[in-house]
Amino acid sequence: METFASGSFYVAPSLMAALDALDEGGSEAAPFAGGTWIMRAPIRHEPLKSRYVAIGKIPELHAIKVDADVVEVGAAVTHAALAASLADLAEFDVLTTAAGRSANPAIRTMATVGGNLATAAFAAADCVPALLCLDAQVEIASRAGRERTSLEQFLTMRSTLAPGRLLQRIIVPRRGRKTVHVRLPLRQAGDYPTAIVSLAVSLDDAGHVQTACVAVGSVEPVARRWHRLEAALAGRPLNAARAAEAAAALAGEFTGRDGADVPGWYRVRVLSGLVRRAVAALGS
Structure with missing residues (x-):
């Protein structure tokens, strides 16, 4: 696979390639999806990572699967796409409103659900409380496999995740609420x-x-x-x-x-x- 150079930006063609790149980069690497938070880091006087792994080309991270008992949302699904996909499901009004009214229309077409959940420094993320009240779980991928945990637990550990781990999807139960x-x-x-x-x-x-x-x-x-x-x-x-x-x-x-x-x-x-x-x- 391609190797990083200082200050590099690697476009991962697959999930495994992204995990390999993140593992190789260690603490100096970070995933890049919509970029709406990362690109404004200089405004917040925050240092950028030296290596970014773009995950926007990975098909499974853009998937939304609606079953009778559960809805699964890829981490790279945008707010706009999520709101449109769930608009006809009244039980998810909380999530369609959160995704469909956050920030502004331009940001909603870029910002991802996974980024909303994984950005520990962003306290005002709309999708986080919406998914919390829906008892959502998240799936974290690494080269060693997949791990599922509650969103509530993920929020306590997201800032200390080991290098090479990536939020892959969000799983939301359907309960007719x-x-x-x-x-x-x-x-x-x-x-x-x-x-x-x-x-x-x-x-x-x-x-x-x-x-x-x-x-x-x-x-x-x-x-x-x-x-x-x-x-x-x-x-x-x-x-x-x-x-x-x-x-x-x-x-x-x-x-x-x-x-x-x-x-x-x-x-x-x-x-x-x-x-x-x-x-x-x-x-x-």
Whole structure:
């Protein structure tokens, strides 16, 4: 196979070639998909890697497979492609909204789902909380084989993955739930969201919540499930006011991240309003 030179850019023709190149490059190599985060590294005063492995030509990384029980999404699928492919599946409204309204149209045609999940420094990624509330799993490939883990676990280990490993696909179970994704941009649609709430619920015949999965993004450095709010919603009818009250009472468990655009306390304060909007949307 081709070898790297300093500052090189290798276009991998296959998954195995990409894994070989990443393994060869070690800590100096990184995968390059849409490039929407990497290309702006100089603006953030972050150093670039000396070696990049382009994975955009690998067919299986662009595949979306919809089965009766599961949806599988290749890591190089763009936000725009994902939103279009799942648009007719109401149970994935949370994900089509996350992918279809993130950033701006130009970015959505380039940014990949795998990049959204793997970029540890990007706290405002829309697809992360959306996939968290859907109980998604990820598959990580290396020359030694494949490893599957929950997205929740992947978020804790992504910044310390050994060289030569690549997020290959995302696996999302189908459970017929009602889902919604709400976000609060600073000023306009193209801004990064101040806070995100993704919600998935299953209801019994009486309209009571059987299961609830709530995920919060952009508030803290890493998106996470809101397990105590999930417990507060379970067993009750969907009620936006009551859900907002519970969220306000539990919001203290979050420590908002400060930024030049908005203080951390504000990110936490708006959570109850986003929960109200999410529950109201599901009940309409």
